[in-house]
Amino acid sequence: MSVALFIPCYVDQLYPQVARATLAVLAARGVTVEYPLAQTCCGQPMANAGCEGDAHAAARRFVRTFAGYDTIVAPSGSCVHYVRHHFDALPQTSQVQHVRNATVELSEFLLTLPEGPPIDFPYRVGVHVGCHALRGLRQAVSSELGPTPGGALRTLLATLRGAEVVALDRPDECCGFGGTFAVDEPAISARMGSDRIADHRRHGAQVLVSGDMSCLMHLDGIVRRQGAPLPVMHIAQILNGERP
Secondary structure, eight states: OOOOOOOOHHHHOOOOHHHHHHHHHHHHHOOOEETTTTTOOOOOHHTTTOHHHHHHHHHHHHHHHHHHHHEEEEEHHHHHHHHHHHHHGGGHHHHHHHHHHHHEHHHHHTTOOOOOSSOOOEEEEEEEEOOOIIISOOSOGGGSSOOOEEEEEEEETTTSSSSSEOOOOTTTTOOOOOTHHHSSSSSHHHHHHHHHHHHHHHOSSEEEEEEEEHHHHHHHHHHHHHHHHHOOOHHHHHTTTTOO
């Protein structure tokens, strides 16, 4: 199987180790990965800032870059949600529709593959499912709709030897990042992140994991300011055998 790898701009610039881990995890599962060099940002940050019309140029470039691939995998629920649900603002050509349907978040894609090699991860893990992955991509059941069974991250963590997912008081709480929301409303954003961290620490999490580095970037900043012993990791890093 071959796929095209889409690495979001903030991962490319700030967390290249997550991009490398994603590539390694896919290769370990027998996937042939192509990385189209013409790729840029999908346009989400500009659209979040209220300039959605200006973001269309980035979206059209994304479609031109990836239209020739059967599957496009990205280690970000947020960006995948943008491609799937906000590219509806473009004229719905066959290429646009194909790219929207073919773009898949990494955790979702891994669940379609045979299980990887055994990995030891003897830690109590706090899971943060980003809002786009939770409510946009439906990777878990929102608590307002009932109990929260499974979820792509939890399913992958269950394959690890020694990993224990901690139960949280508010398992699907937003971290408060929200892209430009953190800039426009910094006090509210920081308070939401602090509450999120407190929930994980209260239940003894030793490492905080997510499929979105944007959420983890925000939470990690608060953890560092607090001096709290709660490292953050992308799910790709854990599945690549890395330790906190």
